[in-house]
Amino acid sequence: MRGFATAEGTAGYRKRLGARAGRGHFKTWRGLQLSPVGIGTYLGEADEETDRAYEAAVRRALELGLNVVDSAVNYRHQRSERCIAAALRGLVSEGALAREEVLLTTKGGFIPFDGAVPASPSAYFTETYLRTGVLTPADVVGGSHCMTPRYLADQLDRSRANLGVDTVDVYYVHNPETQLGVVDRSAFMARLRAAFEFLEGAVGDGKIRWYGTATWDGYRRPVTARDYLSLPDVVGLAREVAGERHHFGVIQLPYSLAMTEALTLTNQQVGKASLSVLQAAEHLGVYVMTSASILQGKLARDLPPALGQMLEGLSTDAQRALQFVRSTPGVGTALCGMRRVAHVEENALLVSVPPAPSDKLFTRG
Numbered sequence: 001m002r003g004f005a006t007a008e009g010t011a012g013y014r015k016r017l018g019a020r021a022g023r024g025h026f027k028t029w030r031g032l033q034l035s036p037v038g039i040g041t042y043l044g045e046a047d048e049e050t051d052r053a054y055e056a057a058v059r060r061a062l063e064l065g066l067n068v069v070d071s072a073v074n075y076r077h078q079r080s081e082r083c084i085a086a087a088l089r090g091l092v093s094e095g096a097l098a099r100e101e102v103l104l105t106t107k108g109g110f111i112p113f114d115g116a117v118p119a120s121p122s123a124y125f126t127e128t129y130l131r132t133g134v135l136t137p138a139d140v141v142g143g144s145h146c147m148t149p150r151y152l153a154d155q156l157d158r159s160r161a162n163l164g165v166d167t168v169d170v171y172y173v174h175n176p177e178t179q180l181g182v183v184d185r186s187a188f189m190a191r192l193r194a195a196f197e198f199l200e201g202a203v204g205d206g207k208i209r210w211y212g213t214a215t216w217d218g219y220r221r222p223v224t225a226r227d228y229l230s231l232p233d234v235v236g237l238a239r240e241v242a243g244e245r246h247h248f249g250v251i252q253l254p255y256s257l258a259m260t261e262a263l264t265l266t267n268q269q270v271g272k273a274s275l276s277v278l279q280a281a282e283h284l285g286v287y288v289m290t291s292a293s294i295l296q297g298k299l300a301r302d303l304p305p306a307l308g309q310m311l312e313g314l315s316t317d318a319q320r321a322l323q324f325v326r327s328t329p330g331v332g333t334a335l336c337g338m339r340r341v342a343h344v345e346e347n348a349l350l351v352s353v354p355p356a357p358s359d360k361l362f363t364r365g
Contacts, residue, residue, distance in 0.1 A: 001092060001099045004167040004209050007031035009100025010067060017065050022352045025065065027332050029287045030210075030249065034103055036326040037350055038068030038289065040337040041080035043296060046116055050076070051083050053339045058087035060341045062097055064348035068333045070252075070289070072107035072174055072214075073159045077115050081106060081162035089164055104163060105250070105289070107214050108155035109174030111144050129154075145178045147191060149198035156207055170250050171199065171208040177218035177227040193237055200242045212250035212286070219253045219268075219277040220261035231268050231280045251281060255290040255331065257299055257307075257324055262290070278330030293325040293334040294318055311360075313353050322347055327355040 003009075010033035014026050026033040039061040044050040058069060069088075071080045084104070091097035111129065118124040129135050134154045139146045156171060173195050179188050199211040218229030231251065238248035255262040255278075268280035281288045294300050300318035311320045325334040338344045 001089070001165045002167075003099040004165075005032055005103040005169045006100040007033075009098055010034065010103070012098070013067050013101035017351070020352055021065055023354045025351055025354075029332060032103065033067075034333055035066045035068050035351070036331070036333055036355070037066055037322055037347060038070055038103075038333045038335045039066055039344065040291065040335040041069075041071045041084065041339070042075050043337050044076055044080075044339050046076045046079055050339060051079055053341075054080060054083035055086045055090075056341050057338050057344050058084050059091060060344045061338065061348065062087065062091060062102065064344065065351035066344075066348060067101055068103045068105070068289070068335070070105045070291075070335050071159075071163075072110070072172075073155050073162070074107075074110040074112035074174075077113040077117070078158065078162055079115060081159055085162060085164035099165065103169045104165060105170040105172065105252075106159045106163065106168055107172040107174035108152050108159065109145055109147050109172075109176065109178070111140070111146060112155075112158075141179050141182045145175070147173055147176060147179065147195045149194050152195060152198055153202075156202060160207060167206055168208045170210045170212060171202070172212050172214035172250070172252060173199075174214050175216055175218075176213055177215055177221075177229055180218075180227045189233075189237065192234070193241060196238050196241045196246075196248065200247060203247045208247075210247050210249040212248060212252065214252035214291070216254060216291075219251065220259070220265065221267070222265070223267050223269075228267070231277055231284065231286065232270055235284050235286065248286070250287045250289060250332075251277075252289045252291055252335070253277065254292040255325055255328070255334075256293050256295050257303070257321055258295050259292060262288075263328060263330070276330075278328070282330050287332040288330060289333045289335055290325055290331055291335050293336045294321045296337065311356050314349075316346055318343070318346060319350060322350060323353070323356055324361060326350070327358070327361055329358055 014033045135151045139148045202208045221228040238246040262277050266274040268275045299321040303317040311323045
């Protein structure tokens with residue numbers, strides 16, 4: 001499929017939802033109209049039954065008003081990207097959706113298998129990556145992570161083929177802080193610079209529109225931690241590579257009722273101010289997508305009754321947990337893994353519910 005998410009396309013998607021979309025349902029970023037809840041595709045077995053479930057779930061999410069779809073080349077050994085392709089291709093072929101209406105995001109960094117764990121993982125790695133010259137043993141950290149330009153080029157092309165698209169809207173370097181467990185910060189920044197140089201080139205080639213970093217620990221760690229990431233430094237690196245018109249535009253990190261560091265930890269230095277990463281991202285013009293918004297289902301039950309009183313108009317704890325995340329100032333899109341249509345339909349009820357006022361969520365006492 002040719003094309004990519006556009007202002008016109010996403011505006012058309014919003015208009016088609018009409019009155020089903022409540023006040024504040026869509027967020028505007030770079031002219032795009034994006035749903036504040038998106039579907040993730042991380043968990044699940046690498047089997048045909050889960051493939052069918054994900055295809056149906058992604059399709060239903062797009063029908064109900066969630067136009068942000070997230071994946072990674074290593075999710076379920078590349079199968080999750082292929083499920084997204086099947087769902088998107090079906091809707092587009094039926095005339096029910098246009099490619100330009102959907103923001104597709106994926107990631108590269110962790111070395112994936114292809115469809116299933118091979119009988120000999122070492123032989124697969126040698127044949128697929130070493131003998132082809134995609135990478136060298138020295139490029140790999142922790143036996144599973146690489147972010148060299150040659151490797152990212154290979155992974156991006158795999159993702160484009162898996163997703164069935166010419167252009168990926170947002171491409172993340174996946175958990176780059178993994179590298180800091182092995183290399184020092186100077187070497188790490190040099191490696192990240194090389195990755196950004198490649199990604200700017202990929203924008204020029206029409207293979208991606210924007211890029212960013214999808215992290216787990218990096219932006220949530222204290223400044224003194226070895227794997228800490230400074231968002232101002234990362235954005236500054238993109239500026240050094242491509243000037244003020246660089247295409248580093250999005251970060252992804254965990255944030256939920258149980259993982260609040262993105263909001264509460266002031267570990268980002270912007271000028272003389274110590275800010276949270278959500279505040280720093282807003283200051284730097286970076287869109288934030290949150291992962292683990294309901295903590296892989298752990299926040300979908302047994303939440304405190306007081307939370308239900310603060311978050312009105314909702315009937316399940318999963319909805320309340322998502323409402324908390326998407327209503328937090330600075331959060332753009334709250335990603336939630338959904339591999340069942342019933343979960344999509346439950347969470348998509350938020351489409352018609354306005355975000356909760358901040359003064360209801362963040363009160364003292």
